[in-house]
Amino acid sequence: MRRLVTDTLIIAERNLIRLPRRPELLLAFTVQPIMFVLLFRYVFGGAIYTGGVPYVEYLIPGIIVQNVAFGGFVTALGLNDDMHKGLIDRFRSLPMARAAVLAGRTSADVVTNFLGICILVITGLIIGFVFHAPLLHVVAGFALLLLIGYAFSWVFALVGLVASTPESANSVGFIVIFPLTFISSAFVPVATMPEPLKTFAQVNPFTIFVDAMRALWIGTPAGNYVWGAVVWAVVILVVFAPLAVARYRRTAGS
Amino acid sequence: MSVTDEAQRPEARTSDGDAAIVVRGVVKTFGEVQALGGVDLEVRKGTVLGLLGPNGAGKTTLVRVLTTLLLPDAGTATVDGLDVVRDAGALRHRIGLAGQYAAVDENLTGLENLTMVGRLYGASRADAKRRGAELLESFDLTDAGDRVTSTYSGGMRRRLDLAAALVAKPPVVFLDEPTTGLDPRSRITLWETIEALVSGGTTVLLTTQYLDEADRLADSITVIDHGRVIASGTSDELKDRVGGERVEVVLENPADCERAVAALEPMAAEAPTAHDSLVSVPVRTRRGVIAEAVRLLTDEGIGVEDINLRRPTLDDVFLTLTGHAAEEAAEAGEGDHAS
Numbered sequence: 001m002r003r004l005v006t007d008t009l010i011i012a013e014r015n016l017i018r019l020p021r022r023p024e025l026l027l028a029f030t031v032q033p034i035m036f037v038l039l040f041r042y043v044f045g046g047a048i049y050t051g052g053v054p055y056v057e058y059l060i061p062g063i064i065v066q067n068v069a070f071g072g073f074v075t076a077l078g079l080n081d082d083m084h085k086g087l088i089d090r091f092r093s094l095p096m097a098r099a100a101v102l103a104g105r106t107s108a109d110v111v112t113n114f115l116g117i118c119i120l121v122i123t124g125l126i127i128g129f130v131f132h133a134p135l136l137h138v139v140a141g142f143a144l145l146l147l148i149g150y151a152f153s154w155v156f157a158l159v160g161l162v163a164s165t166p167e168s169a170n171s172v173g174f175i176v177i178f179p180l181t182f183i184s185s186a187f188v189p190v191a192t193m194p195e196p197l198k199t200f201a202q203v204n205p206f207t208i209f210v211d212a213m214r215a216l217w218i219g220t221p222a223g224n225y226v227w228g229a230v231v232w233a234v235v236i237l238v239v240f241a242p243l244a245v246a247r248y249r250r251t252a253g254s
Numbered sequence: 255m256s257v258t259d260e261a262q263r264p265e266a267r268t269s270d271g272d273a274a275i276v277v278r279g280v281v282k283t284f285g286e287v288q289a290l291g292g293v294d295l296e297v298r299k300g301t302v303l304g305l306l307g308p309n310g311a312g313k314t315t316l317v318r319v320l321t322t323l324l325l326p327d328a329g330t331a332t333v334d335g336l337d338v339v340r341d342a343g344a345l346r347h348r349i350g351l352a353g354q355y356a357a358v359d360e361n362l363t364g365l366e367n368l369t370m371v372g373r374l375y376g377a378s379r380a381d382a383k384r385r386g387a388e389l390l391e392s393f394d395l396t397d398a399g400d401r402v403t404s405t406y407s408g409g410m411r412r413r414l415d416l417a418a419a420l421v422a423k424p425p426v427v428f429l430d431e432p433t434t435g436l437d438p439r440s441r442i443t444l445w446e447t448i449e450a451l452v453s454g455g456t457t458v459l460l461t462t463q464y465l466d467e468a469d470r471l472a473d474s475i476t477v478i479d480h481g482r483v484i485a486s487g488t489s490d491e492l493k494d495r496v497g498g499e500r501v502e503v504v505l506e507n508p509a510d511c512e513r514a515v516a517a518l519e520p521m522a523a524e525a526p527t528a529h530d531s532l533v534s535v536p537v538r539t540r541r542g543v544i545a546e547a548v549r550l551l552t553d554e555g556i557g558v559e560d561i562n563l564r565r566p567t568l569d570d571v572f573l574t575l576t577g578h579a580a581e582e583a584a585e586a587g588e589g590d591h592a593s
Contacts, residue, residue, distance in 0.1 A: 092322070093346060
């Protein structure tokens with residue numbers, strides 16, 4: 001167990017060291033999400049009616065959830081790259097904890113997700129977002145976002161190990177997961193959608209995540225959303241982490 | 255000639271304390287494709303085994319089995335006395351692997367790469383860093399040690415990769431095509447590095463497609479094709495197998511071929527062969543054979559453009575053993591197992 005923690009930290013460190021050396025990665029974490037916030041706020045926002053809540057307040061929790069769900073995407077690309085370059089073979093030939101390569105990656109994602117959340121919150125505050133909740137709820141919101149991001153990092157870890165190339169990992173991300181985030185309450189009220197999208201959106205975990213964040217940050221009725229979101233995130237984590245580790249153990253590399 | 259021939263049964267584990275690697279009847283199948291069809295081999299401690307074979311022969315699969323990356327379907331293998339399946343965890347402390355790709359993190363510096371590997375072997379950060387600096391020094395990479403490895407040349411990356419395999423001073427090192435894709439100068443530098451390593455007592459299993467590489471580095475050579483061992487022995491033994499010395503004559507006029515073969519017959523150990531303007535004459539001795547060949551041909555008035563005395567190269571061995579076509583190689587394999 002101590003071995004797992006030590007090795008995980010070593011791998012996490014490796015993945016974080018490279019961030020400042022890869023400006024294009026840093027841009028993906030910062031400029032790109034800010035651009036999306038501005039586009040939605042100023043281009044679409046005026047035309048979307050959200051029932052009394054100013055759109056900027058409606059938007060920020062939604063777009064941050066989308067963003068942390070995708071935070072693990074670098075894990076998919078990075079693992080795939082490591083496989084093709086033979087690094088996974090090297091790691092697997094070393095006397096290190098088996099799960100550490102994946103745990104290190106996903107832990108590093110927590111750090112980058114936290115940075116991403118801070119950048120988006122600051123951007124939101126500048127363009128008119130206001131927290132309508134006690135400090136404790138705001139902090140709980142940060143924690144929930146990190147948990148969601150961590151769970152999805154494991155989904156992407158599996159995607160990265162299964163995909164034959166970085167391009168196909170990319171496709172899985174953008175063809176499967178990206179639409180899921182849109183058919184939810186993240187950007188528009190679900191009630192405005194036609195059937196059967198509406199029904200799907202109502203049960204989509206992204207809707208539950210986003211509604212939980214709105215409850216925590218702008219004081220909308222909480223219902224069971226917060227606990228529902230925690231349960232969903234934990235379920236995703238409990239399902240995908242063992243799958244990814246099992247896949248890593250028997251992965252043949254390139 | 256083969257040291258492994260009598261040990262066909264997997265349970266026939268040698269108790270020979272001298273062997274660093276013992277492979278018995280290892281089989282590995284991927285779907286329909288049999289990558290390893292019952293491989294037997296042995297590597298003595300402190301020696302270099304060159305595993306020679308064309309692309310797809312099963313070299314890399316065998317290395318992956320021996321480095322605990324793949325589970326064999328059948329057979330047994332021990333490295334440094336440890337079973338690759340049962341003792342995989344302990345074995346990983348005792349081996350180093352430099353794969354076909356220079357497996358270094360491009361976003362880390364040379365020193366950071368080596369330090370990371372050292373820590374993953376269980377060393378403290380300070381110890382790992384010290385060992386990393388020591389390796390950079392001996393691999394002539396000290397000046398580049400603080401540079402991100404994406405700026406390294408191909409040869410530098412390979413050297414760093416090799417250094418990473420040596421971080422824990424493992425007694426057994428696996429090098430999977432260590433010089434593939436390198437320019438000639440980088441290859442020679444890497445060869446010297448490997449030679450220095452072996453002189454320090456490390457056992458090395460080296461896979462290669464390059465015969466000159468096996469010739470220079472390996473104490474013994476195992477040729478594999480289609481997942482089977484088709485020959486093993488020292489470089490000289492393998493060459494002897496293909497045939498001894500030959501005088502090769504290039505004629506001025508290809509039309510003289512038949513007359514030249516007849517003229518050279520008296521001095522030949524076996525019947526001379528001819529191909530276009532090249533006549534090849536197996537001989538028993540090196541002494542005076544060139545002068546004699548020239549005299550025999552001159553007597554017949556046959557013009558000679560070039561003449562030389564040639565030993566078979568490993569290329570000849572390889573071609574003879576594996577043939578051009580897959581079928582030929584398979585037959586050669588069966589013949590060898592019987593020998």
